[in-house]
Amino acid sequence: MSSRASLQGISTGALLALLVVGSQSPARAQERAPHAAPDFASLEEKADEVVKVNLWGRSLDQARKLLGLRKNVTGPVKSFLGGLTAVYRRTYRFRDAPASEDDVEPVHRKLAEDGWVPLIETEDRGKPGSLSVYSYHADEAVAGMAMVSSDADEVTVLKIMGPVDFDALSAIGSGIGLPVMNLGSTELDKVRGVSEPQ
Amino acid sequence: MRRQDDSGCLEAALRHAMPRRPAPPGFSRRVMRVVRSGPRLQPPRGRWRRLIVPTFSTRARWTLASGVAAALLALTVPVWQSRPEPAGSALEGSERELAEVLHMAGLEWNRAQEAALSPIQENQNEF
Numbered sequence: 001m002s003s004r005a006s007l008q009g010i011s012t013g014a015l016l017a018l019l020v021v022g023s024q025s026p027a028r029a030q031e032r033a034p035h036a037a038p039d040f041a042s043l044e045e046k047a048d049e050v051v052k053v054n055l056w057g058r059s060l061d062q063a064r065k066l067l068g069l070r071k072n073v074t075g076p077v078k079s080f081l082g083g084l085t086a087v088y089r090r091t092y093r094f095r096d097a098p099a100s101e102d103d104v105e106p107v108h109r110k111l112a113e114d115g116w117v118p119l120i121e122t123e124d125r126g127k128p129g130s131l132s133v134y135s136y137h138a139d140e141a142v143a144g145m146a147m148v149s150s151d152a153d154e155v156t157v158l159k160i161m162g163p164v165d166f167d168a169l170s171a172i173g174s175g176i177g178l179p180v181m182n183l184g185s186t187e188l189d190k191v192r193g194v195s196e197p198q
Numbered sequence: 199m200r201r202q203d204d205s206g207c208l209e210a211a212l213r214h215a216m217p218r219r220p221a222p223p224g225f226s227r228r229v230m231r232v233v234r235s236g237p238r239l240q241p242p243r244g245r246w247r248r249l250i251v252p253t254f255s256t257r258a259r260w261t262l263a264s265g266v267a268a269a270l271l272a273l274t275v276p277v278w279q280s281r282p283e284p285a286g287s288a289l290e291g292s293e294r295e296l297a298e299v300l301h302m303a304g305l306e307w308n309r310a311q312e313a314a315l316s317p318i319q320e321n322q323n324e325f
Contacts, residue, residue, distance in 0.1 A: 053299055087300075119310075120310040131309060145303070147303060147310075158306070169304045170311070173301070179297075
């Protein structure tokens with residue numbers, strides 16, 4: 001009798017444990033959604049060229065260690081690098097059919113669904129394209145930032161997870177704090193051309 | 199009945215009987231070369247040894263082995279040298295990608311700030 005009672009107790013416990021795990025899994029999935037890689041199937045289908053960068057775990061550790069060893073890396077940038085947990089980039093390029101607002105709208109909707117808060121949204125009425133900056137908060141602290149820049153021939157989504165030092169980021173954007181590597185990137189030239197006054 | 203290997207005795211008897219005479223009918227040149235080359239206590243074991251040992255002399259065997267080794271080296275060294283270094287290149291690639299993404303994010307952040315602040319600055323100038 002006692003063994004049967006203990007068996008019943010074990011099975012009830014296992015059932016309860018399963019119920020608890022089952023009830024927690026959607027919550028966990030919701031918590032992890034902002035950290036997930038940004039993938040947008042509709043944009044990917046339409047784009048002629050897709051650039052994907054996924055840096056997290058070991059690859060990110062090694063990348064930021066190497067970057068931190070370089071000369072001219074300032075203290076704030078080093079601490080900013082040290083806090084990063086994941087870095088993603090998606091660039092969708094369009095040659096024949098330009099991207100419309102309807103193509104970019106799912107990106108903004110997905111970010112809002114995942115708990116990202118719009119920080120700055122800019123749109124120049126004279127020119128096509130827009131730039132939106134989102135932040136993600138956890139425990140009342142900035143735990144990540146995302147950027148969506150779009151124009152007719154390119155849509156770029158950047159996602160940086162970890163405590164974001166906006167001053168350090170601004171310094172990096174101004175060419176201070178990170179070494180000038182041989183970044184033969186057309187995107188950078190393009191962004192520089194837009195940001196620098198002519 | 200136990201099988202007995204008497205090939206050594208047969209060779210010794212043949213060697214004693216006809217040291218430098220032409221091969222009798224039925225004896226091939228290879229057999230005579232083996233017979234004349236010296237005493238063989240045991241026949242070579244293994245398929246390849248049975249094929250190679252009677253066919254080639256010791257010097258020829260060494261030459262063959264060194265040739266095979268040189269050929270293997272000649273084949274493997276270029277392949278080994280031309281193979282990419284995955285660890286180093288991957289590291290360099292991830293470092294470059296991280297720097298590029300951070301530069302892009304920094305540039306975009308500055309652009310967004312400028313765009314957000316410019317109307318305020320314009321208003322201040324008006325006052």
